[in-house]
Amino acid sequence: MxxxxxxxxxxxxxxxxxxxxxxxxxxxxxxxxxxxxxxxxxxxxxxxxxxxxxxxxxxxxxxRGIEDNNGWFEINENTVFSPGLYWIVCEFYLFGTLDRKCIAHYVDKSNPKFYQNNDKTTRYTHYKKIPEPTKLPLY
Incomplete structure (x- = not known):
């Protein structure tokens, strides 16, 4: 949509x-x-x-949140990721019904692209970088 x-x-x-x-x-x-x-x-x-x-x-x-799509960015063939941890939205069919889940995905320096599956049953649509914590626990 x-x-x-x-x-x-x-x-x-x-x-x-x-x-x-x-x-x-x-x-x-x-x-x-x-x-x-x-x-x-x-x-x-x-x-x-x-x-x-x-x-x-x-x-x-x-x-609400439509201005920035709630912080999500669309994945396309030109999307290049900087190293880090991301949430990826995965769309797939389960028993004939479209379902969507978030999965965690780590990108390292050697593989900055995110590749789609060729089986056409699963599609990765959006991503959001998971920020690194700015402060560590005190105790």
Whole structure:
């Protein structure tokens, strides 16, 4: 799923009405609302609001962290890793159902690339470097 598809999915049935008022990170100048069976308009409660230059903007909760994809970076054929320990997102099919797990992966200086499996059943999609601790235990 792309960033744009995630934003569209979060807005659901409201997308067509609001798409011209939604920015690249999913913020809109209009509150999410829906029309009830009684014909009245009701507001959704599952959204964030924020003040931007004196204007209140709204966004569904589902889009929290979309600015930086929660700190994850996409793996592609040009991705080169610096030495260190990483979390890698692994997608695979288990009994016909797509599943995703995080696995730890160590990259040393001699192998800075991360290679995909050729079997097409497993795919590595994103990575996040695990930071080294800045302080050691005191006792």
């Amino acid at each position: 792309t960033k744009q598809e995630k934003i569209q999915h979060a807005y659901g049935g409201q997308w067509d009405r609001l798409k011209d008022k939604i920015d690249d990170n999913g913020w809109s100048t209009e509150k999410l609302s829906y029309e009830g069976s009684d014909g009245d308009t009701y507001g959704f409660f599952d959204y964030d609001s924020k003040d931007f230059n004196g204007k209140t903007m709204y966004r569904p909760f589902d889009l």
